Amino acid sequence: MLLKPEINPRAEYTQKKLQSAYKVYRNETFPKDESIMCSIHDSFPKSSENAHNCLGCNFSDYSELLSKYLNNSSVSTPFEAFSGVIWYSYLLIERFEKVFKIIKLHEEYRSRNFQIFGVIKRWTNFFKHPKAFILVHHPEYYFTDEIQSYEKEDKEKYIIIDQAFIDNYYSNDSENAKLYGLLTNKRNVVVIMPSLPELIAEFCKAQVRFIDVISNNEVFRELLDERTTLRNYFENTNLIAKN
Numbered sequence: 370m371l372l373k374p375e376i377n378p379r380a381e382y383t384q385k386k387l388q389s390a391y392k393v394y395r396n397e398t399f400p401k402d403e404s405i406m407c408s409i410h411d412s413f414p415k416s417s418e419n420a421h422n423c424l425g426c427n428f429s430d431y432s433e434l435l436s437k438y439l440n441n442s443s444v445s446t447p448f449e450a451f452s453g454v455i456w457y458s459y460l461l462i463e464r465f466e467k468v469f470k471i472i473k474l475h476e477e478y479r480s481r482n483f484q485i486f487g488v489i490k491r492w493t494n495f496f497k498h499p500k501a502f503i504l505v506h507h508p509e510y511y512f513t514d515e516i517q518s519y520e521k522e523d524k525e526k527y528i529i530i531d532q533a534f535i536d537n538y539y540s541n542d543s544e545n546a547k548l549y550g551l552l553t554n555k556r557n558v559v560v561i562m563p564s565l566p567e568l569i570a571e572f573c574k575a576q577v578r579f580i581d582v583i584s585n586n587e588v589f590r591e592l593l594d595e596r597t598t599l600r601n602y603f604e605n606t607n608l609i610a611k612n
Contacts, residue, residue, distance in 0.1 A: 380445040386512060387450050390565040391439035397573035399436065404429040405580065412584040413594050422598045424468070424583075431461045432576075439569070448510035451562045452496050458572055459493040462486045465579050471596065472589040474582065482578050485571040487540075488532070488563070494539040495530075501545075501552035502530075508558040516561060528552065531561040 398405055406428035413422040435457040444450045465486070469479060480487070495502065502508075505528075513531070523529070528551060538548045552558070583589055 379447070382515070383445055383447055383450050384442065386447075386514075386565045387439055387441070387444055390454065390569040391436070393566050393569050394436055394439055394573060397570075398432055398576065404432040405576065406432050409580060409583060412590055413598055420598055420600050422594070424593065424597050428461065428464060431457070431464065435461065446510070447512050447515070447562065448560075450565065451492075451510070451512070454565060454569070455489055455492045455496060458489050461576075462489055468579075468583075468593065472582075472586075472592050483575050485568070485575050488568070489572070491535050491539045492562075495535055498539075500538070501549040504549075504553045504555075505558045506554075506556040508560055510560045510562065512564055513561050514564045526557060528555055528558045529561060530558065532563060
């Protein structure tokens with residue numbers, strides 16, 4: 370396995386990739402310092418000056434969490450960087466998909482237009498539900514853009530866990546028995562993770578599509594409006610503040 374020369378030192382390399390992803394996320398999600406998720410408010414016209422829709426604010430809060438992690442200067446390894454980004458992205462995806470369930474968005478449309486959600490969810494499964502991976506000895510972690518090439522000898526020497534491996538073994542439980550046979554009590558295990566800037570770029574595109582799904586469909590807006598708009602929100606807030 371040939372590593373690109375710029376990976377050393379690892380902490381510097383990790384921060385370089387994390388900051389690249391941060392710039393992508395800030396440019397696409399916070400073009401004017403406010404999260405684009407706040408624009409969801411515009412899809413729900415106020416019925417009164419006291420009305421408030423909660424969707425934009427809730428998504429914006431978690432956008433801020435992801436943004437702060439991407440800008441965390443204390444992160445020093447590819448494993449730490451990638452696992453954290455996956456987790457904070459996953460928190461947003463869970464909320465996106467809750468909305469999809471409410472509006473009953475067609476599964477085929479979801480699969481075609483939000484493929485990056487599946488990628489992130491499978492990596493989340495890998496970290497959250499490791500299965501046989503918990504039985505390996507000192508695995509090594511690399512970003513895919515650290516690796517110059519795989520040699521034939523690499524595949525014989527190492528057990529390589531890459532995107533194809535994750536798709537096969539962490540999308541469901543059908544291959545669990547085979548997975549335990551591959552990983553139990555093994556060494557020389559290498560985890561090759563997707564490029565952070567590329568993953569975040571695809572995630573940003575999906576965020577925009579999510580906003581479009583809501584803003585461009587009157588039926589979806591109506592279904593969501595009755596569940597997410599409080600007509601007297603600011604009136605109640607003022608009363609609480611006075612107390």
